[in-house]
Structure formats: structure tokens, C-alpha cells
Amino acid sequence: MSPAEGSAAGADVLTVSDVAVRFGGVAALREASLTVRAGTVTGLIGPNGAGKTTLFNVVSGLQHPDRGTVRLFGTDITRMKPHRRARLGLARTFQRLELFGTLSAGENVQVGLESSVKWWQWRHVRSSFPTIRNRRADGAEARPTGPGSTAVVTSDRLLDGVGLAGLADRQSSALPTGSARMVELARALALAPKLLLLDEPGSGLDDAESQSLGELLTTLARGGMAVLLVEHDMELVMRICEYIYVLDFGDVIASGTPDEIRTNPLVQAAYLGAVAGPADGSAGGGGNRVEA
Amino acid sequence: MSNFLQYTIFGIMLGAGYAIAATGLVVTYTTSGVFNFAQGALGMIAAFCYWELVSVDHVPVLVAVLVVVVLGGAVAGALVERVLMRRLHGASAERPVMVTLGLLVILTGVATIVWSPTTSRSVDNMVHGQFRLVGINIQYQEVLIIGVALAVAAGLRALFRSTRSGYALRAVVDDPDLLAMAGVSPNRMSQYGWMLGTMMAALAGVLLAPTQTSGISIAAMTLLVVNGYAAAIVGRLRSIPVTFAAAVAIGLAENYVINYVLPHLPQNLTPDITYALPMVFLFLALVTLPSVRLRAVGRLTTMRAPRVAGGFESIVAGLVFFVAAAIVAITFANTAFKGTTVLDLGGLIMSLGIVGLSLVLLTGYSGQVSLCQFAFMGIGAFVMGKVAGGGSVLGLLAATAVCAGIGALVSLPTVRLSDLYLALATFAFADAVATGFFADNHIYGAGGVSIGRIVLPGLSFGGDQAEFLMVTAFFVLAAWLVLAIRRSLFGRRLVAVNDSPAAYATVGLDIGFTKVAVFAIAAGMAGLAGALYGTVQGVVGQTDFAIFPGVIFVLFVTIWSIRTVSGAFLAAVTYVVLNQVWPNGVGLFAGLGIILIGRAASGLLGIEALQVRLPWVKGSPDTAGVRPAAPLGGPAMAGGSSRVAG
CATH class of the missing domain: 3.40.50.300 (P-loop containing nucleotide triphosphate hydrolases)
Structure with a gap:
């Protein structure tokens, strides 16, 4: 058949x-x-x-x-x-892990989400520089609220969807194999x-x-x-x-x-x-x- | 006709010499997976030792050859493998490149100390006399070189293809663990490979030394092997017969161009083109190579990522740095150190710091090794000196733009290949620019190019303090730029393309475009640094931007940390201060430093015990255990993903 x-x-x-x-x-x-x-x-x-x-x-x-x-x-x-x-x-995952090991789990997914974005556009360049609004009360950098913020929110959502809620900030190479595979899956899904x-x-x-x-x-x-x-x-x-x-x-x-x-x-x-x-x-x- | 035959015989002889050096490279690469940048330097040391034995100690030629090539080559190769390379097993890909570069600068440094560059040393032919064949004179030395090269190529081919040891030598790179399970020591096989490769380097050095009609010199003998690089690349660092044929073709082409083409060109171009030929051949070889397949190798970077300073943190640190520089400018306004004012040294440190920052961006983030940042500096200084009278902001802009453009052109042929080829291309480019462009009196002039201090309408940086603070401000701005790039979308892509090219491509990102873009930005930064360096120095010449100082600087940045802004700054401080204190020893320090740091990929600043945590800086990469993952799926997945649109 x-x-x-x-x-x-x-x-x-x-x-x-x-x-x-x-x-x-x-x-x-x-x-x-x-x-x-x-x-x-x-x-x-x-x-x-x-x-x-x-x-x-x-x-x-x-x-x-x-x-x-x-x-x-x-x-x-x-x-x-x-x-x-x-x-x-077309998106894929790999039998032997191919993560962006230096990046966090969230950033791995973000790279996928933003793959169609042209980095040289001014609004994206500008988002790399600090603004007063990005400053949190405790002195740390707030998560981006500029053009990249959509990607951050969506990457959190995708990681949540593959069972990795709360792990967005972990360096991906430090994750156990099962979790690392799910980061790969989330990154692939980020391409829609x-x-x-x-x-x-x-x-x-x-x-x-x-x-x-x-x-x-x-x-x-x-x-x-x-x-x-x-x-x-x-x-x-x-x-x-x-x-x-x-x-x-x-x-x-x-x-x-x-x-x-x-x-x-x-x-x-x-x-x-x-x-x-x-x-x-x-x-x-x-x-x-x-x-x- | 007889001239043509004469040129042909000499070309084949030259090519045969390159072939010996190139097959040595292939042997080392095949048996260890390492491209030995010190191959030329090993040959140079062998040539000088041979000269010492034959010309000074009057040792018989055959004995000298046996001592230098067989004994010396084997012992040196075994030591290099045992002391330098074995401990790098499993290290990041660029580390063996750096270590062989360290060996290169150590050997040239030692040679400079032992054999004064001001003394002329001629090496006689090993065999004297000539005979006539079809109307031309053929020297026995030429026959000897061609015969030895053929014998070496045939012998190595037979070794690798027809013997059990040859199979073991090739297998050691493919799967050392499997080889060990078959009862063969991978370390020993790798050591044999290095011994063979080093013997080839020594043989090439000894045989090519007599062809240097104006006497052997450290730089010329070391760089003679660049043509061997091109041949080895045509042979894809695998095939000895193809490498041999390519080397002979290059030798012939070089000789024909020199004898038939150059006489018809303006006389002042002759030396430039002669020196540029190796680079032309290397580039042709790189362009004609088929693309390297992006292999999914399951590589997972386990290196702890350096913390990237946040936007405000970097602004505060930059301002503090600038205030500290201002205090230095006031305190040491009239102080000199070893004959140079402290503020001038400070200006040099800041401008070289910008070159270091360009390496952070290029090598530290995106993993591309460039050995030609000093060449871009030199071009930047040249443009600065020639545009708008040599002391204008327009010159700075032009230097940056011109170098960025050239950088893009240099990186274009190599982006589809592995990073090793970019390192090779940049090495050849640096060599060609230094010897064929900077050394030309029509370009830089015998006395160098004068570059004035920058003057803006109503604002002059003519004073030492103002000049120093201006260059410092550029360094701070460059550091902010590099950190901003790392935090940006582009920065994530740079890290990603380094971590996994295969994954990078399969998420829809163009590897070639990213690599060319970052190379151009880094080249532009180096050009800007060169322009600033020129304003500090006043006059710049060919010696400022030679190839070996450029390599040494890359090593210092790697030693401190090629992934951090602090590493770039400390490397510049080390380089400038050591050059003031002991110029001949800078290479030794750099070489020994890179060897001692071994496989610590993040450099001295990445070593945990040396890290200083500022109490007010929050957050660091957390590589501790991970909480158990929640069940997959859930409401978050229901709508799929919404891809961010550009």
C-alpha cells in the first residue's frame, strides 16, 4: 500500500x-x-x-x-x-547532538526563531545597546524588550512545550542528553x-x-x-x-x-x-x- | 629553446624542493590531523645546522646530511609530538594550529639569537659539476634534488599504500581507539608520523639552501615553504602523488613567470610580483578546491562560556577605564620607559588592543583563525597616510572601509572550506603583503609613510596626552562595539556557526555570508587600529607590520584569552612592554606561553583560579546539575511556534 x-x-x-x-x-x-x-x-x-x-x-x-x-x-x-x-x-535534528554548545538553551532556540531576521537592520542593531528601560531594579540586565523580545518569549514557550520550562538560561552543553535532544527539537520547531x-x-x-x-x-x-x-x-x-x-x-x-x-x-x-x-x-x- | 629547457629544469628542481616540504606536511597531517605551520621553520633550522656543520666545522656533506636530516629530524619530530602535540588530544580545533605557530616563532626566535641576521651565509651545492644534455647545462645538484624528491614521494606512497605500518599510520587519525584495540599504539604511530614529517622538512631545508643565491636567511628559508602549502592543498593534504605533481607545477610556473612575464612588466613591479607568487598559487589552489562537506560530527562544545558583560556594565567599565587612562596621562606625561614616552607606549597598547578586539570577534566568537590582522593594520596605516594629508578623520574612515573591503575579498575563497584553509590563506596573504607590498620602496618609501596627528575643526590631538586619550577612547568604543555585537543577534550567530556549522546551516542560516561579514568587520577594525597606530608612531614602515610580529600578537591574545576584551588588552600590554624590554625574546615568550597554556581554550583568564569576580557583577554561566525535565508537550505547543519575521 x-x-x-x-x-x-x-x-x-x-x-x-x-x-x-x-x-x-x-x-x-x-x-x-x-x-x-x-x-x-x-x-x-x-x-x-x-x-x-x-x-x-x-x-x-x-x-x-x-x-x-x-x-x-x-x-x-x-x-x-x-x-x-x-x-x-525543512528542519531537522541530529542523531549525534549538534547544539550550539556555548549558547544557552534559550539562545539555541532563539537562533532558529530569528533565522530569517537580517541582523544589520537598525532596529536589531539598536537592541544590542542598553536602554534605561532595560534596567531592572536589582541592577541586572532585564530580558530584552526590543525586537528580540518576541524571540525570547517564543523560545521560552517552545522550551516549555518540549518539557524544558525554566531551563532557558542553562548552557546547552551542560544539559543531560535527553534534555539536549529536546533543545534540538525546540530549535527545529522554531523554524515553523x-x-x-x-x-x-x-x-x-x-x-x-x-x-x-x-x-x-x-x-x-x-x-x-x-x-x-x-x-x-x-x-x-x-x-x-x-x-x-x-x-x-x-x-x-x-x-x-x-x-x-x-x-x-x-x-x-x-x-x-x-x-x-x-x-x-x-x-x-x-x-x-x-x-x- | 635552450633557455626554455634551462628554465624548465630549474623549475622542476625548485618544484621538487617544494614537493619534499609539501609531502612532509601531508605526512604530518595524515598521521596526526595537524597542519604543521612550523614546517618551514624546522627546515630553516636544519639548513642553518647544515651550514654550521659543513661551512664552519667542515664536516663531510654526507655526514652532515645524516646528522641533520636523519638524526636531527627524527629526534626533533619525536620531541614535538611527545612534548607539544600529544597533550592536545581532544582540544579545540584551533589549538594545534596555535601550538605549531608557537613552535614557529620559538624556532625563528632561537635562530635570530644563535645566527645573527646581519651575517651572510652561503651554502654550497652538495654535489658539484654539471653536464650537457640537449644543448643545456644541467647541474648535478639539480639532478640530486629531483631524484631525492622522486625517491621520497615513491617511498612514502609505498609506505602508506602497501605496508601494515602505513595503514596504521593512516588509521591513527581516523580512529585511534580502534587502532589501539588492534594492538597498535596510536601515540607511537603519531610519533612516527611527526618524525617522518620533520625529516622531510629538514631534507627540504638542506636541499633548498644552496638555491638561495644571496645566502640563507631566517625569514626567507622559513617562508620558502609557502609554495609547499599550495601544493599540499592541491593534494588535499592527503594525496602524495597529487601533492608532488602540484609542487612541480608550481615550481615550473614560478620560474616561467619570473623569466618570461616579469621582464615585460615595469621594473619596479618585479619584486612585488615575485614575492606575491606563492600567495597567488595558494589562492588558486584554495579557489579550485571542492567545497568541504558540512559533516555532522556530533561535536558539542563543552567549554564554559565566558560571561558577556551587560550593556550598562560595559559602559561603566569603559568609563572607569577611560578615567584611569586619563590619570595615567596626567601622572606620566613626561615619563619615558626604555627611550619611549609612556604615553606613546600607551597609545601603541590601545591601538594594538583594537587589533586584539578584532581577534576576539573573529576567532574568539566565530572560531576563524586569522594570521593577517597586522597586514590589515599596515594597509590601514598606509591609507591613513595617503588620504587627506595623513592626519584626518577621513583617513580613519578610509582605512576602516578599505580594509573591510579587502578582508571580504580575502575570506571569500575560503568560506566554503574548513577553517584551517582560512588560516593558511591569511598566512599567505600576510606574507605577500609584507614582502611584496610593505617592503616595496615605491609603496611605503625607504623612510616609511608619515602620518600626522588628527586635527578636527577647533580640536587638535597634537599633544601627547590628547593623542593618548583619543586612541584610548577608540579602544573603549571598539570594546563596547565587540560586546554589543556578542549580545546581539549577530553575536549569537557567530557563536553558533563556530559551535556547529551543520546545525547552523540546517536552521536556515548562510555560513558563508556570516563568515565573510565577520571577517570584513574584523579587518576593518584592524585597519582602524593601523591608522591609529600610525598617528601614534608618526612614521610607519615595513618592519611595523611584518608577518612574524603579527603571528606573535595572535599568540599573546590566545594566551591571555581570545574570547574576552580583557584578554585583548592584556595581550597588547604584554606585546608592547616585552618589545621594549627584550625585542628578540618576544617570540620566545609567545611560543613558550602558548605551549604552556596547552589545551586551556579560554586562555589564562579562563582559568578558574585566576578569575576575579567583581562583587557587584551578578550572574554567571551555571553549569550545575539540571532539574528533572517536565513532561513534554502541553499547552505551550498547541499553537506551534511563531517564527520571528524579519
């Missing part, structure tokens, strides 16, 4: 066609194709080394493919620079993306946090966002994804609804076979986490 048939989803947001990437003699991706539609959470699963992160890099522009095309809303973005793709509405690529966002989260993450992603998709999720937490993937692609050795070996993936013998042989018991998320008393 195709993604269009598998859900009541909207238009195609991302179309990856026959993408191939080689690193020297190693084929990281061979003829990989997938489609992500608006208003859905689409899963991308596969063992370590299957090519999931390489595919994310190709889609976000950090890696040029040897062959194949990437289209965003029908526009060919295969050779487009990463920042231009982001301006078209139409397509969100999440590379193992559940890593480092406990069961309750993972549950909340699932609800958050479902809410975002319900609002029209297209989400492409790479995740090893099978319970989470099976629960929130409407459509799933399975990568193995750079090939898309299967795709379908969670039910189809569960029962697909190819998937069981190549991937889920690595886990004892059924792959329905109910085995083993709790999260059926695949560590391939």
Missing part, C-alpha cells in the same frame, strides 16, 4: 527518488526512494548502518547524492544548499517547519518522556506538519507512525503501515529478526527497543 492509500494524509511534501550515495567502496544508499506526506508521521527504520542518517543528510543538504533526486513540495532541491532548504520549510526530520529523538528519554514525545509529534502532524522519524524505539514508531519505510544496507526493503511492517517476512528476516519475540511492541514487558 502506498502512503497515499495508507492514510488520509495531505499532499506530498518530500519525494526522494532513487537516491544513491557511495563512500569510497561502500554503498551507503542504493536507489532509495520514499515519500512523506503532509499531516503524517512517517517512520524510517533499519539496523545501525542501514543508511538512515545518510538519507537524512541527503534530504537536508549536508550530503550530495551520487544519483537520484530530492523534491520538496515538487521543487527539485537535490543540489540546493542546506540553508536554502531550511528556508523552504513544514517538514521535520527527527533522527532518534527518543534516545536518552525515559518511558514517560518518550510517551510525551509521541503525543507531541502526533499533535504536530495533526496540525499539518510532515514528520519523518528515525527511531530505534519500535514501540514509539509503531504507535505514532502512519507509514513506515525499512532500510537495510542502503535499500528500502519494505514499506507500509505498521501492521504491514510487523507481518512483513522480509523485515522480520532482515531487521526485526534480531529481536526475540513478536515485534508488536507488547513483548518483553514494555518498550520493545531494537538494538541492532
Whole structure:
């Protein structure tokens, strides 16, 4: 079944066609194709080394493919620079954290929020200089009230939304992994993306946090966002994804609804076979986490 | 035709010499991940040692070569790895660059003390005689250099491609832990790499020394390797055959340009173009390199961020600083220190402090290493001297604008590459400007450029006190500007692009534009500093803005703290005072300082024990434990985000 048939989803947001990437003699991706539609959470699963992160890099522009095309809303973005793709509405997080470590959590999100702002505009330059109004009674600098203040308020709101209320002033490199992943997510959401690529966002989260993450992603998709999720937490993937692609050795070996993936013998042989018991998320008393 | 063949043979020989130096760079980079800026200085020391043994002590040539290249090169390489580089494992990317620059200034400093620059030293060919082939004379020395270079390239290629040790040498950079699990010591492999690379540097120095027809000099021998940089870059610091071919091509091109192109140009341009050639080659190499992929490497800066002073705090600190300077101006109005008035020294400190601030912005915040801020200073001083009579505000503005424009042009070819290439490009630019522009008597004049003191309608800064306070005011303004930038949207972007280029690009921000912009601003600041420096000095010449003093100053800023305004000021104080006390030892202090500070990325001021907290200053980065996170989602997310529009 195709993604269009598998859900009541909207238009195609991302179309990856026959993408191939080689690193020297190693084929990281061979003829990989997938489609992500608006208003859905689409899963991308596969063992370590299957090519999931390489595919994310190709889609976000950090890696040029040897062959194949990437289209965003029908526009060919295969050779487009990463920042231009982001301006078209593509945001991502990283498997290995890529935070602005010297900045606070709030500032990380602010950088995303203000990414379309031209810094040389006078109103933004002026906001860097102190004014009497910014002075608080206790002598400390008040939080900005100029043009940057909208970003501060919104970054607080976004951090609140990913469960990091009150942590805006913490240096991001000092945060635990789970919290740092949520800062990355908040920074990506700050772009108000139409397509969100999440590379193992559940890593480092406990069961309750993972549950909340699932609800958050479902809410975002319900609002029209297209989400492409790479995740090893099978319970989470099976629960929130409407459509799933399975990568193995750079090939898309299967795709379908969670039910189809569960029962697909190819998937069981190549991937889920690595886990004892059924792959329905109910085995083993709790999260059926695949560590391939 | 015979001339062409003669030039070709000499060009190949020159290129072969560059190839040996360049393959040494490739070997070191391949086996340690470090680009050795001291490669030329190591070759220079080897050349001087060889001269000492052969010309002074009359040691047989072969013995001298074995002692200098094999023994000396191996021991020096092993020591450099063990003492300097091994402790930098895991340090920030620019730290090894700084340490090899420290080694560079130490070696040139030691050479200046041991071998007086005023003495002429000629090195004879190792083998004498010549033979005729197709109507041209070919010297055996030329054949020797070409043969040795070919043998070295072939030997290294075979080592890296066909032996187990070669695989281990290459693997040490890729994954030292995995190599250790395979039973091979990564440290030992890295040490072997440094030994090989240093032996190559020594061999290049010894072989190229006889080509210096006017005798070997410390600066010329050290900088001879810049052409090797270009070749190594064409080889992408990986491929020995490509590096070798590029080096030979550069040697040929250099010789053809000198013999066929320069004679048709005005005579006064000849030395400028000759000196500028290495930079032209390096820039061509940089421009033709394919873009470096932005790799998501999971790098997470764990460095504690220096606290950025708030707006009012910086205003109060600036005013206090200015009042203190005024007290100094009154107290030491007629006092001299080592033959220079204290106020003149103060003026130099303030102007160099502005250069330090430009480095805070460029390197401290955005992570780009520039070694050519003194070159911009020199250009700024030159513009100041030539515009509106040499003592006007218009000159200051022109100096700032011209340097900002040139800065943008210098950084443009390198923004799509890694920061190492910017350091290389700036090194080559500083070298070319110092030797091809500042040294030209038609530009700066034999006696230097005169720059008058600034006069405004109804206001003159002709007096020493007024001049000092004016330059101090510019320093304070520059410090306010740098801090304001750091607090601004642009400042956040500078830090962000340094912390994670991959994330920066994927949030919709243009890395290239940001890097060019900050480089231009920093170059403009350095140009302004040069103009002010000129007004303090009265006359400036080529020696004021040479390449090595510029490198030494960068090291002092790094030693104190390249991320803070205080670090920039203290570096300027250290540089000016040491130059007054012991000019020949400034490089030694800078080199030893950067080595001693090791991997402390925030410099001396970043060391906790040395920090002084002002009681009225509130707030500091808190890296303590984090409260448990609240559940995700919630009402705040319901509406999604509202992106701030420009």
C-alpha cells in the first residue's frame, strides 16, 4: 500500500527518488526512494548502518547524492544548499547532538526563531545597546524588550512545550542528553517547519518522556506538519507512525503501515529478526527497543 | 629553446624542493590531523645546522646530511609530538594550529639569537659539476634534488599504500581507539608520523639552501615553504602523488613567470610580483578546491562560556577605564620607559588592543583563525597616510572601509572550506603583503609613510596626552562595539556557526555570508587600529607590520584569552612592554606561553583560579546539575511556534 492509500494524509511534501550515495567502496544508499506526506508521521527504520542518517543528510543538504533526486513540495532541491532548504520549510535534528554548545538553551532556540531576521537592520542593531528601560531594579540586565523580545518569549514557550520550562538560561552543553535532544527539537520547531526530520529523538528519554514525545509529534502532524522519524524505539514508531519505510544496507526493503511492517517476512528476516519475540511492541514487558 | 629547457629544469628542481616540504606536511597531517605551520621553520633550522656543520666545522656533506636530516629530524619530530602535540588530544580545533605557530616563532626566535641576521651565509651545492644534455647545462645538484624528491614521494606512497605500518599510520587519525584495540599504539604511530614529517622538512631545508643565491636567511628559508602549502592543498593534504605533481607545477610556473612575464612588466613591479607568487598559487589552489562537506560530527562544545558583560556594565567599565587612562596621562606625561614616552607606549597598547578586539570577534566568537590582522593594520596605516594629508578623520574612515573591503575579498575563497584553509590563506596573504607590498620602496618609501596627528575643526590631538586619550577612547568604543555585537543577534550567530556549522546551516542560516561579514568587520577594525597606530608612531614602515610580529600578537591574545576584551588588552600590554624590554625574546615568550597554556581554550583568564569576580557583577554561566525535565508537550505547543519575521 502506498502512503497515499495508507492514510488520509495531505499532499506530498518530500519525494526522494532513487537516491544513491557511495563512500569510497561502500554503498551507503542504493536507489532509495520514499515519500512523506503532509499531516503524517512517517517512520524510517533499519539496523545501525542501514543508511538512515545518510538519507537524512541527503534530504537536508549536508550530503550530495551520487544519483537520484530530492523534491520538496515538487521543487527539485537535490543540489540546493542546506540553508536554502531550511528556508523552504525543512528542519531537522541530529542523531549525534549538534547544539550550539556555548549558547544557552534559550539562545539555541532563539537562533532558529530569528533565522530569517537580517541582523544589520537598525532596529536589531539598536537592541544590542542598553536602554534605561532595560534596567531592572536589582541592577541586572532585564530580558530584552526590543525586537528580540518576541524571540525570547517564543523560545521560552517552545522550551516549555518540549518539557524544558525554566531551563532557558542553562548552557546547552551542560544539559543531560535527553534534555539536549529536546533543545534540538525546540530549535527545529522554531523554524515553523513544514517538514521535520527527527533522527532518534527518543534516545536518552525515559518511558514517560518518550510517551510525551509521541503525543507531541502526533499533535504536530495533526496540525499539518510532515514528520519523518528515525527511531530505534519500535514501540514509539509503531504507535505514532502512519507509514513506515525499512532500510537495510542502503535499500528500502519494505514499506507500509505498521501492521504491514510487523507481518512483513522480509523485515522480520532482515531487521526485526534480531529481536526475540513478536515485534508488536507488547513483548518483553514494555518498550520493545531494537538494538541492532 | 635552450633557455626554455634551462628554465624548465630549474623549475622542476625548485618544484621538487617544494614537493619534499609539501609531502612532509601531508605526512604530518595524515598521521596526526595537524597542519604543521612550523614546517618551514624546522627546515630553516636544519639548513642553518647544515651550514654550521659543513661551512664552519667542515664536516663531510654526507655526514652532515645524516646528522641533520636523519638524526636531527627524527629526534626533533619525536620531541614535538611527545612534548607539544600529544597533550592536545581532544582540544579545540584551533589549538594545534596555535601550538605549531608557537613552535614557529620559538624556532625563528632561537635562530635570530644563535645566527645573527646581519651575517651572510652561503651554502654550497652538495654535489658539484654539471653536464650537457640537449644543448643545456644541467647541474648535478639539480639532478640530486629531483631524484631525492622522486625517491621520497615513491617511498612514502609505498609506505602508506602497501605496508601494515602505513595503514596504521593512516588509521591513527581516523580512529585511534580502534587502532589501539588492534594492538597498535596510536601515540607511537603519531610519533612516527611527526618524525617522518620533520625529516622531510629538514631534507627540504638542506636541499633548498644552496638555491638561495644571496645566502640563507631566517625569514626567507622559513617562508620558502609557502609554495609547499599550495601544493599540499592541491593534494588535499592527503594525496602524495597529487601533492608532488602540484609542487612541480608550481615550481615550473614560478620560474616561467619570473623569466618570461616579469621582464615585460615595469621594473619596479618585479619584486612585488615575485614575492606575491606563492600567495597567488595558494589562492588558486584554495579557489579550485571542492567545497568541504558540512559533516555532522556530533561535536558539542563543552567549554564554559565566558560571561558577556551587560550593556550598562560595559559602559561603566569603559568609563572607569577611560578615567584611569586619563590619570595615567596626567601622572606620566613626561615619563619615558626604555627611550619611549609612556604615553606613546600607551597609545601603541590601545591601538594594538583594537587589533586584539578584532581577534576576539573573529576567532574568539566565530572560531576563524586569522594570521593577517597586522597586514590589515599596515594597509590601514598606509591609507591613513595617503588620504587627506595623513592626519584626518577621513583617513580613519578610509582605512576602516578599505580594509573591510579587502578582508571580504580575502575570506571569500575560503568560506566554503574548513577553517584551517582560512588560516593558511591569511598566512599567505600576510606574507605577500609584507614582502611584496610593505617592503616595496615605491609603496611605503625607504623612510616609511608619515602620518600626522588628527586635527578636527577647533580640536587638535597634537599633544601627547590628547593623542593618548583619543586612541584610548577608540579602544573603549571598539570594546563596547565587540560586546554589543556578542549580545546581539549577530553575536549569537557567530557563536553558533563556530559551535556547529551543520546545525547552523540546517536552521536556515548562510555560513558563508556570516563568515565573510565577520571577517570584513574584523579587518576593518584592524585597519582602524593601523591608522591609529600610525598617528601614534608618526612614521610607519615595513618592519611595523611584518608577518612574524603579527603571528606573535595572535599568540599573546590566545594566551591571555581570545574570547574576552580583557584578554585583548592584556595581550597588547604584554606585546608592547616585552618589545621594549627584550625585542628578540618576544617570540620566545609567545611560543613558550602558548605551549604552556596547552589545551586551556579560554586562555589564562579562563582559568578558574585566576578569575576575579567583581562583587557587584551578578550572574554567571551555571553549569550545575539540571532539574528533572517536565513532561513534554502541553499547552505551550498547541499553537506551534511563531517564527520571528524579519
